[in-house]
Amino acid sequence: MTNTTLKLLAQQLQLSISTVSRALKDHPDISTATKEKVHALANSLDYEPNAYAIQLRTQSSKIFGVIVPAIANLFYDSFIAAIEEESRKNGYALMILQSSNNTDNELNNLKIFRQNRVSGVFACLSAHTHNLEVYEKMSDRAIPVVFFDIVPKDNKYTKVRMADERCAIIAAENIIQRGAKRVLALFGDPGLSISQKRKQAFQQFMEKYAPKTHCTYENTYSSLEAEAAFKKHLSKTQKFDTVFAMTDEILIGVMKAIQALNIKVPKEIGVISISNGFIPSLYHPNISYVETSGYELGKLAFVQMLANLKGGKTLSELTVDARFIEGGSM
Amino acid sequence: MTNTTLKLLAQQLQLSISTVSRALKDHPDISTATKEKVHALANSLDYEPNAYAIQLRTQSSKIFGVIVPAIANLFYDSFIAAIEEESRKNGYALMILQSSNNTDNELNNLKIFRQNRVSGVFACLSAHTHNLEVYEKMSDRAIPVVFFDIVPKDNKYTKVRMADERCAIIAAENIIQRGAKRVLALFGDPGLSISQKRKQAFQQFMEKYAPKTHCTYENTYSSLEAEAAFKKHLSKTQKFDTVFAMTDEILIGVMKAIQALNIKVPKEIGVISISNGFIPSLYHPNISYVETSGYELGKLAFVQMLANLKGGKTLSELTVDARFIEGGSM
DNA sequence: TTGATTTACGCAAACGATTGCGGTAAATTT
DNA sequence: AAATTTACCGCAATCGTTTGCGTAAATCAA
Secondary structure, eight states, rough: OOOOOHHHHHHHTTTOOOHHHHHHHTTTTOOHHHHHHHHHHHHHHTTTOOOHHHHHHSSSOEEEEEEEEESHHHHHHHHHHHHHHHHHHTTEEEEEEOTTHHHHHHHHHHHHHHTTTTTEEEEEEOOTTTOOOOHHHHHTTOOOOOEESSSOTTTTEEEEEEOOHHHHHHHHHHHTTTSSSSEEEHHHHTSHHHHHHHHHHHHHHHHHHHHEEEEEEEESHHHHHHHHHHHHHHSSSSOOEEEEEEHHHHHHHHHHHHTTTTTTTTTTTTEEEOSTTTTTGSSSSSOEEEEEEEHHHHHHHHHHHHHHHHHHHHOOOEEOOOOOEEOOOO | OOOOOOOHHHHTTTTOOHHHHHTTTTOSSSSSHHHHHHHHHHHHOOOOHHHHHHHHHSSSSEEEEEESSSSSSSHHHHHHHHHHHHHHHOOOOEEEOOOOOOOHHHHHHHHHHTTTTOOOOEEOOOOTTTOHHHHHHHHHHOOEEEESSSSSSOOOOOEEEEEEHHHHHHHHHHHHHOOOEEEEEOOOOOSSHHHHHHHHHHHHHHHHOOOSSEEEEEEEEEHHHHHHHHHHTTSSOOOSEEEEEESOOOOOHHHHHHTTTTTTTTTTTTTEEEESSGGGGGGSSOOOEEOHHHHHHHHHHHHHHHHHSSSSSOOEEEEOOOOOOSSOOO
C-alpha cells in the first residue's frame, strides 16, 4: 500500500499542498473549516508525515545517537532507559550503537550518526580511546556531544559522570565507621581513569583519617580475578575483616568466594561496594553499597543535551552525587 | 560549518551532480580519471551522504526498529546485542524503544517507527497486549515485523522464540535424573503464555515419567514473592529436596532464601532454573540451568528479518533450541 | 570516409515536506 | 463608492540524492 502524503491529501481535497501542510499544523492562515476537513481526511487515511522529508527540509532529525561499550550491561542499560524516557517526552527517538570497547566500532558508529544527521550524541568512551578527533568532527557539524561515565579529560567537552571520588570516600567513611582493622580493597583496570580516581580518593582518605587501618590494594580485570585475589589474600596469616569492591564485576567475584568458603557476612567479613544496586540486592544479607545511578546520570545527561541544543555551549563537567545504601553487610 | 554535499563537490570539480553521484558509487559510466578526482575531493572534504535524502529518494531507511519491554533486562539486552551486531554487518542501524510493558507506549513507538520509515521491526509484545491491530498497520506499510520472545498466537505472523516446552522438559528430565522425591516448582505470571507453556510441559512430563515424585506448583510475580513462597513451603513438615525456578527473577528470590537460611546446595536442596546464564553464574556453586540464549534468539530473528525483506513472507514460528548447562547445584 | 557503437557525461524529474512571497476575493473602513 | 484591510489560500523554490534518458565526442567497422 502506498503511503499517504500531503500531495495525496491535497488532491483528494482539491487544495494545494501548502494549505494542507499548514492546516495540519494549525497555521492561523487557514480557516477552521478547512482545517477540520484536512484533519478528518488525514485521520481516516492514516497520514504519517515522512520524517525523512522533514529532516531533509528542516535539517533537524529528532534523533539522538547513543554510544555505549555494551548494551548488555547493568549500568548502561539504566542510563539508556533514562535518556529513552526523556527523549520520548521531548519527541526524540534514540539510535543506540555499541562500541564493544573497540575504537574502530566507535568510529563507525559516529559515522552512522553523522550520516543520519542525529541531533546530538551521548557517548561513553571506549576503554582505551584517546584520540578524540572523531568527536571533533561532530562539533564541526554542530552536533552536540554529551560524554557520560567514561569521559575525556579535556575541559572543552560537555560531560556528566559519577562523582567517583565521592563514591570512594563514602565507602571509606563507612569502612572506618565499622571500625575495620584490615581491609582488602579491590579496584578495576588501572588504565581507566575511573579506577584511578576511586583508588586515589579511597587511599588518601584512609591514610588521612584511619592511618592505623591496614589496607591492601589490588587491581583486577574480571570477576574471576577478583575471586582469586580474595581467596589469595584470605589465605594469608593476617586475615582482613572488610572488603571493598569498586564495581559490580568485582563484587560478583568476591561474593562467589565468600559463598564458596561459607564466610559469614557481616560477622566474619564486612562487604561494601560501589554499584547501581542490582547486584548487591542479590545476596543475603543485601550488600551495602554506594549508589551510582545510571538512571540519574541519564537524566542529567539529557538536561545537558537540551541545554547544549538550545543555548550555546555548556562546557562543564557535572557529576551525579552518590549516597550510601545500607544493606546489612557492614 | 556547512555540510559537504554532492552539489558542492560538483561545483568544485566542474562536473554535474549526477556524475559525482555515479563516480562515488563506482558506476561504469564514469571514467577512471573522473572517479579518482571525485573520490579525492570527497575524502578531503569529508563528504558524508545525507541519509535522509537517500531514504527520501530510495524509500528505504536502513534502520530497524526494536521494541522491548525494558532495555534494562538481562535477557533482552543480549538479544539486542545480537541483532545490533548483525545489523551493523548488513549496513543497518537500530532504533530501540522500550514499551515498559505499556500498551500505549508500544503504540507510540510503532508510530515513531512508521514515521521514520524503518525497514523492519523486531517486537516483543507487552505483557498484556492482545490487540494486534497496530502491527497490522505495519504490514499495510509493507514493514516486516518479526516478533520475538513474547509473541502473538496467530500463525500469520513471523515469530521466533525460545523452545519453552523443551526448556521445561529438559529441566524436568534433570530433576528426575537427580532422583528428586519432592520438588517445588516456581513459575511466573500465569497470565503469560510463557508461564503456561513451561508449566504445562513440565507438569505433563513429570506426571508421565515420574508419577511418584511429589511436585508443588506455585506462580509468583516477583523475586520477593518467590523468596516468600520458598520459605513458606520449606517450613512445612514435608520438606522438598529440589527447587525449579522458571526465570531468573524467581531464581533470585529462591537464592536469597537459600542464603538467608544457609541451606547447602546441592546437598540439602538441588536447584535448577531456566536462564541465559548470567544470574546462575553469580552463585556458588553455579546454578545448573537450561540455557535460553537471547543472543541466539537475536541471530535467528535477524535471519528471519532478512528473509522477510528479500523474499516474500516467511510466516513461521522458529524456536531456538535449549540445552542443559551443568552448574553444580543438582 | 561514412555510418554504427561506445564512452562519458549532463538534464531534469522525482522523493515529501516546509515556507517566504504573493494574490484574490470578501469584509471593513472612510 | 472608493480605498484599505483581512482572511485564505496557491506558487514555487528548496533540502540532497538517485536515475532514466538524451547526446556530444571518441572509437570502431567497413
